[in-house]
Amino acid sequence: MKFIKKTLKYLIGIIGLLIITSYIFDYDYILKGIRVVYFTGHVTAFIDDYPYFENDTIKKGNTTDKWPLHKNYNKTNATSTLTNINNELGTVAYLIIKNDSIYYEWYAEDYSKSSKTNSFSMAKSITTSLLGKAIMDGYIKNLDQPVSDFYKEFEGSGTTIGDLSSMASGLDWVESYTSPFSITARANYDDDLAETILNQKVIKRPGEAFEYLSGSTQLLGMVIQKASNKPLANYLSQSFWQPLGTSENALWQLDDDENRLAKAFCCISSNARDFSRFGKLYKDHGRWNGKQILDSTFVAKATTSRFEGEPYGYGFWISDYQGKHIFAMRGILGQYVISIPEDNLIITRLGHHRSKTTINSFPSDFYIFIDEAYEMLKQ
Numbered sequence: 001m002k003f004i005k006k007t008l009k010y011l012i013g014i015i016g017l018l019i020i021t022s023y024i025f026d027y028d029y030i031l032k033g034i035r036v037v038y039f040t041g042h043v044t045a046f047i048d049d050y051p052y053f054e055n056d057t058i059k060k061g062n063t064t065d066k067w068p069l070h071k072n073y074n075k076t077n078a079t080s081t082l083t084n085i086n087n088e089l090g091t092v093a094y095l096i097i098k099n100d101s102i103y104y105e106w107y108a109e110d111y112s113k114s115s116k117t118n119s120f121s122m123a124k125s126i127t128t129s130l131l132g133k134a135i136m137d138g139y140i141k142n143l144d145q146p147v148s149d150f151y152k153e154f155e156g157s158g159t160t161i162g163d164l165s166s167m168a169s170g171l172d173w174v175e176s177y178t179s180p181f182s183i184t185a186r187a188n189y190d191d192d193l194a195e196t197i198l199n200q201k202v203i204k205r206p207g208e209a210f211e212y213l214s215g216s217t218q219l220l221g222m223v224i225q226k227a228s229n230k231p232l233a234n235y236l237s238q239s240f241w242q243p244l245g246t247s248e249n250a251l252w253q254l255d256d257d258e259n260r261l262a263k264a265f266c267c268i269s270s271n272a273r274d275f276s277r278f279g280k281l282y283k284d285h286g287r288w289n290g291k292q293i294l295d296s297t298f299v300a301k302a303t304t305s306r307f308e309g310e311p312y313g314y315g316f317w318i319s320d321y322q323g324k325h326i327f328a329m330r331g332i333l334g335q336y337v338i339s340i341p342e343d344n345l346i347i348t349r350l351g352h353h354r355s356k357t358t359i360n361s362f363p364s365d366f367y368i369f370i371d372e373a374y375e376m377l378k379q
Contacts, residue, residue: 029190030180036189044177045188047092047117047333047352050269055251056233056262058241058270065245065289067273070101076379078106082372085365089334090352092117093272096373097346100280102273104376114248116269117350120331123252124217125278126236127264128165128315130224132286132298133239139227143301143314150223157202164220165314166306170204173215177332184214193255193263194222210310214265217315221264232262243293244277246270266331272348278329279337279346282316303327303339311361319360321367334365347373 036052037044078086078094086094092111096104107113119126134140143162148155163169176182186196197218204211221232228235233252241250253267254260281287282303286294302314303325311318319326329337334354338347347369355365 029186032191033180033185033189045118045120045332047120047335047350049118050116050251050253050267053267054254054257054260055269056231056254056260058233058250058252058268059237060246060249061242063245064247065277066247067097067276068101070098070103073102074104076104076376078104079372079375081368082376085368085372086351089354089365091334091349092352093348093350094369095272095276095346095348096376097276097280097348098377099344104373107272113273114271116248116251116271118266118331118333118335119268119270119275119329120266120333120335121214122275122329122331122335122337123264123266123268124214125315125329125337126240126268127217127221127224127232128302129240129278129281129294130232130235131161131165131220131315132294132302133235134224134227135298136295137228140224147219147223150226151198151219153198154202157206159202159206161220161223162314163206164216164223165302167210167212167216167312168207168306169211169213169216169219170202170206170208171213171215171219172201172203173213175213187214187218187265188263188267191256192259193218193261194259197222210307210312212312217265218263221262224264225262231260232264240278240281240293241274243291244274244281244288246274246277248274250274272350275329275335275337275350276346276348279339279348282327283339283341283344283346317362319362319366321370326370328366330366334363336366336369338366338370340370345373345377 092108094106145161147159159169173183176184190196197215200215225232248271250268250270252262254262282299285296286292286299303316304313305318306313316327317330324340324342326340334351336349349369355363357364
């Protein structure tokens with residue numbers, strides 16, 4: 001009994017020392033990560049995490065622009081391949097939108113058309129959309145405007161706002177999702193995100209090569225917020241959430257309740273139908289119900305590879321799968337809004353996991369979700 005008591009005291013002392021040390025060396029964000037992830041029964045980030053963070057509300061408008069239902073709505077059965085991968089990877093929502101009408105719609109048990117789940121990095125496409133809007137609104141001159149016009153910390157770096165959006169910033173950032181000491185983990189769980197970003201240095205020549213860094217989009221979001229003088233959630237509501245006639249309010253995770261800086265690189269919680277509206281907006285060259293919401297030139301640039309042979313434009317992933325021009329919003333756990341303009345097709349998938357294998361810079365399930373949609377359209 002004495003041995004057990006001594007052991008417990010020893011363990012408690014060690015834990016206390018680790019906690020004190022984490023605060024001294026500014027690693028206390030790890031404690032939040034442990035609390036949010038492991039104490040909720042998970043081992044990594046998960047799609048239903050928004051209640052564990054501070055959030056800003058992205059308000060919908062007074063009118064919902066309802067998605068039309070295709071004449072063959074849900075008359076097609078899921079293929080066996082789609083059913084298997086949905087089960088294997090924990091898909092919670094799968095939509096096929098053909099000719100701007102919902103052709104097929106499926107939700108897992110406990111999820112529905114109004115369920116909110118984390119977008120993860122699909123938010124990067126939405127942040128870039130805000131960049132396009134900020135240029136239209138005159139808050140930002142163009143893609144070539146220096147970041148240093150807004151943050152003197154980057155004076156002389158040569159990094160432009162377009163470099164941030166196209167993942168060519170040259171920032172000293174390591175995109176690691178496994179180490180609790182990584183800058184990416186700090187960005188997700190720390191309580192002062194601006195401090196983390198503004199301490200970054202530009203260590204590579206910007207504008208010359210694609211390198212996917214979440215810090216680039218976070219800095220972009222900070223520039224947009226500073227230029228517009230509006231919280232990102234408010235600007236998103238005004239610029240897109242209301243004009244696109246979304247059905248539900250959404251949430252954008254913040255660093256904490258004091259600083260209230262949105263995580264521009266991730267973490268918008270919404271539903272499949274409302275996320276899909278961005279696929280339609282870009283498919284239709286920035287027009288919505290006859291109104292030019294986003295400049296068509298910007299849309300074309302965003303959905304075309306900036307660097308030859310690379311799978312990324314400005315905020316969007318690019319693929320030429322099956323000889324078709326495809327662009328997509330994409331999140332770490334297999335969140336996709338896939339647009340295929342030549343076939344007037346949008347495929348949206350939300351879920352718990354993605355394939356571990358990668359083909360041409362895309363998880364292999366990305367192609368399966370496309371292939372099975374085409375198979376179902378043949379039925």
